[in-house]
Amino acid sequence: MTDAVLTFAQTGPRKVDFFSEEAMARVQKRYRAEARFKAYGLGAVVLAGIFVVILLADIVSKGLPAFFEHRIALTVTLDAAKIDPEGKRDIEVLRAADYQRLIYDGLREEFPGVSDRRDRRKLEGLVSTGSGNDLRTLVLRNPSIIGQKTTLPVLLSDDADLYLKGIGTRVERAVGKGTLDIKQQGKTVELVGSAGAFAAPLADVKARLKRLASATEFELQGLSAAQATANAALEARREDLTARVKDFRQRSGDPASAETLDPATMPSELVEIAGGLVRLTEIAPGRAAGVVLLPLAADATRSDSWHRTTYTTPESNRRITDIEIAWLESLRGRKLTEKGFAWRFFTNGDSREPELAGIRGALIGSALTLAVTLLFCLPIGVGAAVYLEEFAPKNRLTDILEVNINNLAAVPSIVFGLLGLAMFLNFFGLPRSAPLVGGLVLALLVLPTIIIASRAALKAVPPSIKEAALGVGASHQQAIFHHVLPLAMPGIMTGTIIGMAHALGETAPLLMIGMVAFIVDIPQAISDPATVLPVQIYLWSDLPEVAFQAKTAAAIMVLLAFLFVMNGAAILLRRRFEQRW
Amino acid sequence: MVHREAFVAGLYFILMIVLALGAFIITRSSAARLAGTATIHSRPTYHGLLAAMQVFLPMLAILFFGSLLATRFVEQQSLAAMDPALLADELHRGAAYRDIRRFAAGGAVANATDGLKAGAATFAYLNTLTQWAIAGIGLSAGLAGLLFGLRTVTAEFRARNRFERIVAALLLACAGLAVLTTVGIVFSVLFETVHFFQKVSPVDFLFGTHWSPQQAIRADQGGASGSFGIAPLVVGTLLISTIAILVAGPIGLFAAIYMAEYASPKFRAWAKPILEILAGIPTVVLGFFAALTVAPVIREVGTALGLNVASESALAAGLVMGIMIVPFVSSLSDDVITAVPQSLRDGSLGMGATHSETIRRVVLPAALPGIVSAFMLAISRAVGETMIVVMAAGLAANLSFNPLDAVTTFTVQIKTILVGDQEFDSAKTLAAFALGFVLFFFTLTLNVIALAIVRKYREQYD
Incomplete structure (x- = not known):
């Protein structure tokens, strides 16, 4: 600015030729900068969008196969002597019989040539160790088939299943x-x-040898000669590669x-x-x-x-050997394999065997936990919002309360886990791994969200409503609970659903209070040990089996589906019931 | 055992609700009858509600405080039978009490002593006794409340005022819970942190450069004390957060500028939900993506370029975390940019500046405090984020600034120490709380400053 003033003082009014070459070039340059700037902005939004698409596509492509499983139609001889030697059809005896062995026997009948013990093991390894349970269920439901031959779909083990899904080899x-x-x-x-x-x-x-030679040569080049001579082990490796x-x-x-x-x-x-x-x-x-x-x-x-x-x-x-592929291809050639929807993914609890592991336990754990969360944080959150918005005197204490709630919303979630561990588990002595404690911790976690959303909803109700109620003689509380709160309810519900969605996806604080245990049983009550869906995802993602990777992605798909439904419901609620005054 | 406890508690809850409902109905109808014969101050419903409250609240309070006291009492009594030498400190007491409970529940305990058996018997006896005592006291209190409610049904009784006073107190209690939570957090981490600093000097903790909390199980074994220098964790956390903010800063800010200044309403209607989806994706999902998709890609690219990339590199975790905090930066920045008065823009545009010049020279400087606070809140998110780093960053406490190395963070260490079996009072477990304290303190400071800036700035233009 000073420069401009000086120039003006010295030379009088500056004359600018807007149509000179330089001026035109300057304008063009500015316009180009404008276009560039706008493109950066668009690029940033598009980048975020691309990331969302890549993420979802990656998860879906990884997880989709886990919703299907391969089975073989196996003919099993239900030998009465093996299932029920005494012939009394006692339910306990029937339950205790070794059905897995019957399935193995049926499998060996398909491949009579297998006599070597190691090969037999491999052959038996093609079917899931849980397949005997399916047969048991079948027999217990209809004991009259004992002594007959029956053909039933037998679940394959995870490696065989992966091979038939095309993961393994071409x-x-x-x-x-x-x-x-x-x-x-x-x-x-x-x-x-x-x-x-x-x-x-x-x-x-x-041709393959030729490629191997080039690949090995490339590796050899990576080992620099100077480094190798200094180190005996590297030198040996170098010689080996050269040879x-x-x-x-x-x-x-x-x-x-x-x-x-x-x-x-x-x-x-x-x-x-x-x-x-x-x-x-x-x-x-x-x-x-x-x-x-x-x-x-x-x-x-x-x-x-x-x-x-x-x-x-x-x-x-x-992970799968030649002979196993040969067997599977032979079964496929005989049209004995079938692909079906993996219902057991939704009906089973957790398992160490990937093909048997399901998310039912985690889903129920999540439902119980969220129920506790909702039960605690909805009344308390709404109560706090009503107090702060309608009853709180404007003083320092209220100010502190407000700042406190805003800050609480930004406290790292793992710190809430520490609170749960120190308070609920160690001080109050509540049970570990229980949805009760998980629900309480999550309630404290989402409380600020719900309070803030509820306050906004209450604030949006015009004061004339309250004033009219007060005018016809309602008490302050009657005006709020009978007139203001019902009108704010859609907004409060929207906030609550978003808070619940947040709680559903939360993992870290639940790890702190022990909801990470390997739990096979389906939880029945809020004091049973349980795990929740995101924690199940975390647990599975840590396992080495390839099949669990697909299961993890599939569980993520289920979790995201729930979140989309919840958020969709929140948006719908907002669109449908929110009133503009 | 647990099931029976749950059963008693469930029964109590059901009785509580049934009694409260009963009190409401009975008292209301009694008041209604009275209203037929005389003019009463409060409507019958308020008499009913007041009675229900008088049943419900004492019963709830008795359950809560009764159970709290009973747990302490039972623990003390059942440990009394055991050899005091075995109960020298909190650690042993906790272990002994766990054994007693397991034994009482019918579980197997290796070499159970007579003291343990006696303790278990006391435990089983007292536990049942206290439970029924609580149930009995609670029930009588509930019934007393009901009778009291019935007796106060008179024409002059101001049931509505009394009830509204109770409701007002409850509302205040609800709001107070938020403060209580903060106090709870501060106490639960502060308490253990003080314990920790009795074992490890704060100087070693804050300035030590070596972190290995693994300790020998018994004090008499060699190398009994781990080292607790948080420098590697600070560096690791800052490294990952820096990568994250380098990713999220430009993307989030440019996205916010575009959305606030350029985008047509139609484009906004499309782009807003995308950013909201991003904000709504659980971090465990992002962690999975970082560990299984991004990290291998980075490793492959790095190896192809001849770089040595750790399989759990800080870069993978940082990149995905950056994407995670993009919505935080963009939505907060969007708000503050939109809040800049239109008159400032009009002035600049009127002087002949292009749109981007207006944004860069006028709008952004005016919105700067808000943008800074948006960045601070995003950093605080990144520092406190757990799942992405747990799954994609390593455990190795390297003191390294190289984004291709494996580093570890506060949250990873807290999670690692506290997941699984832990013994309370060991320096290792306490260290997790000390880390939590530092984390809480750091993020709180960032938040308080950021929120204060936002507040002050809002007032400026309002």
């Missing part, structure tokens, strides 16, 4: 060319064909040499032939050797109809 299948001679020797098989019979798999293996690069280069360089397949680095190559499945361990252009996964026809010596199958992920990089 399976490629191609028709094999030419005729193969089969030489079976116990578990090993040699397949001999024309010179080019195994050219395709061999070429893939060589491997050389080996890979040499093997991939010769297209005709035979290869052995290493399950740690190579995709699994298999051959479907003569009704069975062979995993190749050695490939040469015209012949291959392998081990039998699914038994071949015993008398087969020659076949011209065969398929090459590849499991693209190397076996040691996935």
Whole structure:
């Protein structure tokens, strides 16, 4: 400003040519700055929107599979001697029988060739350890089926389920060319064909070796020579890598040499032939050797109809082995697998087995906790709001109260957890992990929100209403409770619902008062140990099983659905009942 | 055991409500009959309401204070039978009492002594006795209230005034609860913090650079005392909060400017709910997203660039936390920008400034105090946020300013120490309360300053 004044004093009125090149350029520059500034603003809003979309898409894509489960239609022989040896149909005896064993037996009948103990374990591992309970329920409901054969859907274990959902490995299948001679020797098989019979798999293996060589070389470059010489362990690693690069280069360089397949680095190559499945361990252009996964026809010596199958992920990089995939594919080929909605996600409590774990316990825990919260904070919140808005004298004490409530709204939630721990658990001796205590802590947490919302709603009611009531002889309290409060109710309800939604999503204070325990039972009362939905999400997110990741995301979807419904209800309430005066 | 207690409590509640309802109906009809014969001061309903209150309130008070006293009394009496040598301090007393209760409930307790068995017997006996005593006293008080209510039904009795006085007191009590909560918070953390500082010097706590609260279980084992220097936690918390505010500051502020100054009402109608959704997403969900989606992406990008990224880096937690506090910054800033008088804008625009020049040179400086307080409130949110850091940031108390390292925060440590089994009175458990005290104090200071600024500033333009 001073500059301008000086200029003016020295030179008189400044003449600006608004249409000069420079002036036009300046204006253009300012307009560009304007457009840029506006774009930044729009960009910020769009960025926030994009984040919300990414977050929701990520959660939904992770969680959606958990709403479905795979089952196999298994035929089980309900052997009376095994279920009810005495034949009295005593309910206790029926309940105690080993139904899981019956399911395993039924599964083994599907794959009669499995005799090795380790393989048997693996086969049994395909079905969930909870599947016996389903059979038990079935038998207890209708004991007359004992002694018969029955076909029932049997829940698969989490790994098998994940594989059938397409998480695990990709399976490629191609028709094999030419005729193969089969030489079976116990578990090993040699397949001999024309010179080019195994050219395709061999070429893939060589290509893979080439890629491995480059990848290893890249890793080798990362290890700087100077660093390596100083450190013996690094030096050894360097030498190892150098040797491997050389080996890979040499093997991939010769297209005709035979290869052995290493399950740690190579995709699994298999051959479907003569009704069975062979995993190749050695490939040469015209012949291959392998081990039998699914038994071949015993008398087969020659076949011209065969398929090459590849499991693209190397076996040691996935949770499910080749033989398990072979079984599952065989079951799928026989149309025995089925995909269904996972109702048990909503009807089961928590479990260590991902395929059995459900959110019912957490949902009921949340409902009980929120009930306690609502019971406490609605009357108290409304009471406090009515007092502050209508009855409080304008003095210092009221001022302190107000500042206090505003500050309380911004206290970190975990501090409320500390309060709950020190006050409710240690001082009052209330039970740990109980919805009662959780509800009380959350009530204190959302109380400021409800008080502030209720005060705003009360303030919005025009004073003429109260004055009219007072004018016809109502007492102060009658005017407020009979006339002002009912009119403020929609606003108060909106605030309460938003407060409840906040309480529903709150986790940290509940961790402090012990609502994080692994609880299988569905809570029945507000003093039972329980957990709530967000805490369940936290607990599951910590578990190592891949299947629990999907369960976590699915539980989040349920939580978000509840929150959307609650917030939607609040908005609807506001739109429908709020009056503009 | 627990179920029977719950049953007695439930029964009491039901009786309380039934008695109160009964008192209301009986007294009201009695007053109504009286109203048929004489002119009465208060309407029958108020007589009924007053009677119901006279039943309900004493019964509630007896239940509350009775249970409180009874718990203390039962604990004292049942511990009296045990060997005093075993009850040297609060810690042992607590453990012994837990054993007694478990034993009394029929649970197994390893090598139960005679003292324990006697204590358990006393506990079972007294617990039942006190429960029934409370129930009995409460019931008689309720009945007395009912009789009193019936007796006071007279034409002159000012039931409405009496009832309204009770209601006014109750309303005041409701408002007082907020203060009580604050007092409760302050006391519960302050009390334990003072205990903590009797074991660990405040100087070590505030200025120590090493944090490892793990302690040997028994005092006679080696390395019995952990180290409690909060410097790594302060650095970790500030690092994550700084990242968060660096993300949320520009996005939130620009979003607020756009929404307040440029956006058409139609755009606002779309964009506001998006920001509200963001504000409504539970932090446990954001934590999951940070830990399982953002952290791996950051790690991959970092590795591709040849950087060494910890799997639980401060950056992932900070970024997601930044997104979390965007709505706080934007909605508060939006409010203060909208509150800037239109005359200021008109003046600037009239002088030929462009819209953005007006915003930058006139509106923002005028709204600055409010924006500053919005940032302070957002920082206080970030510092107090728990779930995102618990799930996405680590436990390692590194004293590091590198956003790619794993760091830990106040809230993570409080959660880690207090979740699971804890023994009260150990320095480790007390340390959590000391951390809580620092956290509470820090956020409270920020909030008080921020709210004071907002208040003062509002008055300026009103």
